[in-house]
Amino acid sequence: MSLIVQKFGGTSVADVEKIRAAARKAIRAQRQGNRVVMVVSAMGKNTDRLLELAAEVGPNPPAREMDMLLSTGEQVSVALVAMAIHELGSEAVSLTGGQIGMQTDSSFSKARIRSINTERINRLLDDGKIVVAAGFQGIDNDLNITTLGRGGSDTTAVALAAVLKADSCEIYTDVDGVYTTDPRLLPEARRVDVISYDEMLELASLGASVMHNRSIEFAKKFGVPIHVRSSFSDTEGTMIVTEQESSSAPVSGAAMTPDEARVTVLGVPDVPGKSLQIFSAIAEKKIAVDMVVQNVGDGGKADVSFTVQRKELATTLATLAPVVDAIGAEALTHDDQVSKVSVVGANMVQQAAVASRMFRALAQADVNIHMITTSEIKISALVPRDQAIDALRAVHTAFSLHEKPSDAKSWSEIKADRAAGVEVETLVSRLRDDALEALTLTGISVVEDQARVTLFGVPDRPGIAADMFEKIGAAGISVDMIVQGYNGEEGSTSVSFTVDEDALEPSLKVAKQIAAAHAMRGVQGGGNIAKVTVSGIGLRSHTHVATLLFETLAADEINVQMIGTSELQVTAVIDSEAAVRAKIGLERVFAESLAK
Ligand code: ADP
Ligand code: ASP
Ligand code: MG
Secondary structure: OOEEEEEEOHHHHOOHHHHHHHHHHHHHHHHOOOEEEEEEOOOOOHHHHHHHHHHHHOOOOOHHHHHHHHHHHHHHHHHHHHHHHHHOOOOEEEEOOOOOOEEEOOOOOOOOEEEEOOHHHHHHHHOOOEEEEEOOEEEOOOOOEEEOOOOOHHHHHHHHHHHOOOOEEEEEEOOOOOEOOOOOOOOOOOEOOEEEHHHHHHHHHOOOOOOOHHHHHHHHHHOOOEEEEEOOOOOOOEEEEOHHHOOOOOOOEEEEEEEEEEEEEEEEEOOOOHHHHHHHHHHHOOOOOEEEEEEEOHHHEEEEEEEEEHHHHHHHHHHHHHHHHHOOOOEEEEEEEEEEEEEEOOOOOOHHHHHHHHHHHHHHOOOOOOEEEEEOOEEEEEEEHHHHHHHHHHHHHHOOOOOOOOOOOOHHHHHHHHHOOOOOOOOHHHOOOOOOOOOEEEEEEEEEEEEEEEEEEEEOOOOHHHHHHHHHHHOOOOOOOEEEOOOOOOOEEEEEEEEEHHHHHHHHHHHHHHHHHOOOOEEEEEEEEEEEEEEEEOOOOOOHHHHHHHHHHHHOOOOOOEEEEOOOEEEEEEEHHHHHHHHHHHHHHOOOOEOO
């Protein structure tokens, strides 16, 4: 008998009529011969309302009590859904996170799942019941109630689908699938029939709130096929599956996070270990940093910039204030009026072409780019907050995301692949069942014979980045990583990129022409560098990965020249002579998480 997990989000159970409709969907699936597990979110905006209530009581609620409070939202809806199923003549049992044996760690409001006990669920299913499980919540070792983070019911659903070895996991929500960008922000966004785990993971982590990013980590590890579809219509929706099934378009989606903040530590002594102290302090608070850029300035001082979610800015600044003094840095600055616009695509091999197209689109929309970071499957730009939607629209249009790529698979082809049992590679055999959400790495690799080029004193105005990467592209140079940082000095910034060592001379030549054309301060570049990459799943959400990387390299006195992060890889650019040492060190440090 097939097993289906059906997850209903808040809007899908917002009132009694919708609760009945959800109940009917589950009953229908059961009558078609499936075992059915429902995962339900809090009704409508209930979680928000509970948060407001807490805020009225006081500004600093204890984290434990917050989770106690928020978990009640889901408890209300599972009971009502189970009642509705009874009313409609079938049998259901509602269960809290604790009752489904959803064991988590104790990090309230961001708890990670350790294990799930499927015994009770299976017993109820054997008895012909529909199991209605509360999303978003679990319990820790001391039976405290924990929550998984906003949007966490998706993760409950996919995790249950994984451990129950469900045949499918249906996510019912208020949109009829995954779109090329949030359709609420851009009406021209297009629904995609299929998207890869990697792309969805990256998009979710960069702002596509349709799926909780951690749910995709589970899906990828265990090969759970996810079907995102509407609660209110019978449209086919979107399948989230492995790479080989998706299209070859270089960019498959765009995302925007409106509420970002940039933090810069100015004048950091440029010796190994200083960045480490910055990032380890933040990671300890489990704050995810993104867009990490380090600019080596004059006089052996570096400026270290990164972004955090705006709501984490206050904690980040408070955490860093003592660190800034301790490491002998000059100052701490921030900007909380910034947004992050990103493009994602698993086939983004030719970074330069994608990058220059994105930067040109932003320039034409008169958007100034504050910071740039890239990884193997995404490019992010930090832009002024009041231009964020314009920026997103410009980028969406530039990559023609509103048009279906010619080789995109249709629904019938996807179904045929599925029916033919297309092999899905999973990591499941390597995972420990008492550490389901533990960091999972797939490898540590070194690419040698790289070179870095840096342009200093890059005018801080729209169009410069576009010009640079168009010229570099026109010279036939293929660029790998790109970073543009924030500089303490007003009005200019610096841009670095990496190329194959063979391309260093021509790159320097073009860079010098660009520098001259825009009256930049200078160009610096050199070979003999290597990229060390840690690959895996959920690397940004596991906040300690970047810290461990810095820590290991610092312990070996290895200086990190550039860093690129994504959910799939963290890459550090270092001196070639240190590459082997770095790899050995990282393999030792990450031994536990490295798949055997
Ligand atoms: P639920 O309560 O069902 O979990 P969410 O509000 O968490 O629903 O997620 C659905 C919302 O995600 C949509 O209404 C849409 O505005 C937003 N969204 C953001 N990015 C995307 C995207 N790329 N595709 C579809 N929806 C998106
Ligand atoms: N109710 C929780 C929230 O609003 C969890 C969820 O809906 O996924 O974030
Ligand atoms: Mg959601």
